[in-house]
Amino acid sequence: xxxxxxxxxxxxxxxxxxxxxxxxxxxxxxxxxxxxxxxxxxxxxxxxxxxxxxxxxxxxxxxxxxxxxxxxxxxxxxxxxxxxxxxxxxxxxxxxxxxxxxxxxxxxxxxxxxxxxxxxxxxxxxxxxxxxxxxxxxxxxxxxxxxxxxxxxxxxxxxxxxxxxxxxxxxxxxxxxxxxxxxxxxxxxxxxxxxxxxxxxxxxxxxxxxxxxxxxxxxxxxxxxxxxxxxxxxxxxxxxxxxxxxxxxxxxxxxxxxxxxxxxxxxxxxxxxxxxxxxxxxxxxxxxxxxxxxxxxxxxxxxxxxxxxxxxxxxxxxxxxxxxxxxxxxxxxxxxx
Amino acid sequence: xxxxxxxxxxxxxxxxxxxxxxxxxxxxxxxxxxxxxxxxxxxxxxxxxxxxxxxxxxxxxxxxxxxxxxxxxxxxxxxxxxxxxxxxxxxxxxxxxxxxxxxxxxxxxxxxxxxxxxxxxxxxxxxxxxxxxxxxxxxxxxxxxxxxxxxxxxxxxxxxxxxxxxxxxxxxxxxxxxxxxxxxxxxxxxxxxxxxxxxxxxxxxxxxxxxxxxxxxxxxxxxxxxxxxxxxxxxxxxxxxxxxxxxxxxxxxxxxxxxxxxxxxxxxxxxxxxxxxxxxxxxxxxxxxxxxxxxxxxxxxxxxxxxxxxxxxxxxxxxxxxxxxxxxxxxxxxxxx
Numbered sequence: 016x017x018x019x020x021x022x023x024x025x026x027x028x029x030x031x032x033x034x035x036x037x038x039x040x041x042x043x044x045x046x047x048x049x050x051x052x053x054x055x056x057x058x059x060x061x062x063x064x065x066x067x068x069x070x071x072x073x074x075x076x077x078x079x080x081x082x083x084x085x086x087x088x089x090x091x092x093x094x095x096x097x098x099x100x101x102x103x104x105x106x107x108x109x110x111x112x113x114x115x116x117x118x119x120x121x122x123x124x125x126x127x128x129x130x131x132x133x134x135x136x137x138x139x140x141x142x143x144x145x146x147x148x149x150x151x152x153x154x155x156x157x158x159x160x161x162x163x164x165x166x167x168x169x170x171x172x173x174x175x176x177x178x179x180x181x182x183x184x185x186x187x188x189x190x191x192x193x194x195x196x197x198x199x200x201x202x203x204x205x206x207x208x209x210x211x212x213x214x215x216x217x218x219x220x221x222x223x224x225x226x227x228x229x230x231x232x233x234x235x236x237x238x239x240x241x242x243x244x245x246x247x248x249x250x251x252x253x254x255x256x257x258x259x260x261x262x263x264x265x266x267x268x269x270x271x272x273x274x275x276x277x278x279x280x281x282x283x284x285x286x287x288x289x290x291x292x293x294x295x296x297x298x299x300x301x302x303x304x305x306x307x308x309x310x311x312x313x314x315x316x317x318x319x320x321x322x323x324x325x326x327x328x329x330x331x332x333x334x335x336x337x338x339x340x341x342x343x344x345x346x347x348x349x350x351x352x
Numbered sequence: 353x354x355x356x357x358x359x360x361x362x363x364x365x366x367x368x369x370x371x372x373x374x375x376x377x378x379x380x381x382x383x384x385x386x387x388x389x390x391x392x393x394x395x396x397x398x399x400x401x402x403x404x405x406x407x408x409x410x411x412x413x414x415x416x417x418x419x420x421x422x423x424x425x426x427x428x429x430x431x432x433x434x435x436x437x438x439x440x441x442x443x444x445x446x447x448x449x450x451x452x453x454x455x456x457x458x459x460x461x462x463x464x465x466x467x468x469x470x471x472x473x474x475x476x477x478x479x480x481x482x483x484x485x486x487x488x489x490x491x492x493x494x495x496x497x498x499x500x501x502x503x504x505x506x507x508x509x510x511x512x513x514x515x516x517x518x519x520x521x522x523x524x525x526x527x528x529x530x531x532x533x534x535x536x537x538x539x540x541x542x543x544x545x546x547x548x549x550x551x552x553x554x555x556x557x558x559x560x561x562x563x564x565x566x567x568x569x570x571x572x573x574x575x576x577x578x579x580x581x582x583x584x585x586x587x588x589x590x591x592x593x594x595x596x597x598x599x600x601x602x603x604x605x606x607x608x609x610x611x612x613x614x615x616x617x618x619x620x621x622x623x624x625x626x627x628x629x630x631x632x633x634x635x636x637x638x639x640x641x642x643x644x645x646x647x648x649x650x651x652x653x654x655x656x657x658x659x660x661x662x663x664x665x666x667x668x669x670x671x672x673x674x675x676x677x678x679x680x681x682x683x684x685x686x687x688x689x
Contacts, residue, residue, distance in 0.1 A: 068550075211618055212614070212632065215619070239548070240621055243626055244620035283575065285580045286580055
């Protein structure tokens with residue numbers, strides 16, 4: 016019997032609080048719990064989709080993993096290329112530096128994430144330079160290879176970003192992320208600024224690259240149909256917490272949390288014969304600085320009972336691999352999205 | 353429909369003269385909008401949908417100009433051609449905001465941050481003489497806020513736009529657009545910057561208000577799901593031209609143009625297979641200075657015919673009642689050379 020390898024990433028009890036400061040003396044008046052006790056794992060070679068509406072903390076989670084910001088508490092356990100398990104959360108900048116090659120990011124805005132004054136060679140080759148590839152010829156070879164990999168012509172390396180369309184720039188951003196042969200790629204809304212036809216091309220590219228390079232993706236997005244298309248498993252966030260985590264098909268066919276179900280019903284169906292406003296979620300997302308009592312979702316939940324107002328539910332496993340943070344998970348008639 | 357169209361756009365051309373050449377942003381566009389109808393204009397970036405909206409409102413700024421065509425707006429006293437009105441003249445200013453109102457994509461940018469939203473709406477009402485006094489206008493504004501589902505309207509009327517959430521801000525914008533009882537409402541990507549559950553609320557609100565007031569709406573978006581949910585009639589644009597036009601049911605269930613078909617196929621949806629390659633539209637949008645001869649879509653079209661599509665421009669032809677298509681697969685009428 017072979018032992019299943021440890022997950023590539025194991026996030027445990029992750030918290031990120033931003034202080035609220037008031038007055039002239041910048042007195043601490045409270046905290047925004049942007050990420051509040053989030054735990055999940057990501058296995059090697061899989062895509063975990065992280066979804067939720069603005070302010071739910073999905074981007075903050077991804078930035079904590081990349082250590083673009085410092086988590087307030089929790090562990091980010093990462094299995095390195097040599098099989099050692101390290102906690103990224105408390106690491107110093109110096110210890111992190113060699114690991115940065117292994118964990119890379121693709122940004123939402125392909126216009127803002129490339130330096131307009133640098134050619135593609137310098138934009139895509141910068142991570143190589145940072146990681147000690149001093150020879151320009153070597154960098155040119157690698158950039159040519161990377162451009163080919165993302166479906167661009169190697170000759171383009173001497174041009175500047177402004178000469179490219181949105182879709183091409185996103186390909187350039189992907190090439191740049193791949194420059195150091197990463198194992199884990201965090202993609203934050205990588206296709207949401209793109210047109211439908213371009214979006215399909217970039218999604219196909221990501222799927223191809225994942226297969227050929229054995230990449231692991233954390234795919235952060237608000238578009239549920241895109242997340243459904245690309246993810247093996249999906250994590251749904253609401254007000255800084257994970258409310259549901261399960262394999263993609265289970266989340267979309269048998270959602271266990273009323274928020275997940277409502278989120279899916281809110282997606283406009285591209286079929287004029289299916290029009291209805293039933294089950295539109297009322298109200299607004301509460302502020303993570305002053306979340307409601309009990310279950311954070313109870314003020315908007317049509318199934319809420321007294322228990323929900325008083326007791327905060329825990330994220331619990333309702334069927335193998337399917338987690339939901341709801342007192343009544345498994346007992347509600349939610350139907351497929 | 354017996355009533356004459358509220359708006360008749362005929363052979364509209366809008367071009368932008370740049371140093372590098374002339375961009376034909378809208379290139380011979382014609383459509384009708386009937387009273388009480390919701391007309392969806394859909395297309396990807398650069399298709400000319402927003403320029404069309406600006407042309408109707410006479411908001412095209414140099415170097416752009418309407419180089420040809422008519423925009424006939426029907427009033428009780430007869431039709432007037434908006435293209436003949438001076439953009440800054442009294443006649444156009446009386447129409448704009450009163451009879452023809454706009455819901456913009458970014459309500460954050462549309463409201464002034466230094467005046468309360470209430471004051472700005474009162475201002476609009478007074479400007480167009482829709483109320484006798486400021487007190488009356490204020491009462492109307494509170495009523496409008498209630499209509500668009502803003503809770504605590506008496507307090508919210510004195511809020512600044514930056515104090516409101518994205519959803520509330522867009523509701524306030526809708527209240528402003530409706531303040532002078534427009535006959536024609538132009539919604540330019542009104543929910544693109546908004547989260548999906550809030551989007552569902554705003555779309556339901558627009559449908560409800562449309563049913564209540566019978567306002568004609570031009571709904572511009574790139575989101576096919578939103579179009580399917582909102583429009584009665586759909587115009588599909590590509591590079592400034594109509595590719596296809598028909599009832600929303602025809603467009604989604606019996607599309608004729610290869611571009612419409614490809615667009616619908618390339619969208620990830622909530623039911624299809626996951627983690628497989630999406631059908632794509634090959635190639636990229638041509639550069640605006642580099643319009644292909646013949647049918648604008650032919651270089652990317654899977655069904656392009658060598659003998660005609662590259663040389664002749666297909667006319668929009670009504671091949672079935674109410675269903676217009678510009679494609680030689682369906683007819684043989686070309687623009688005179």
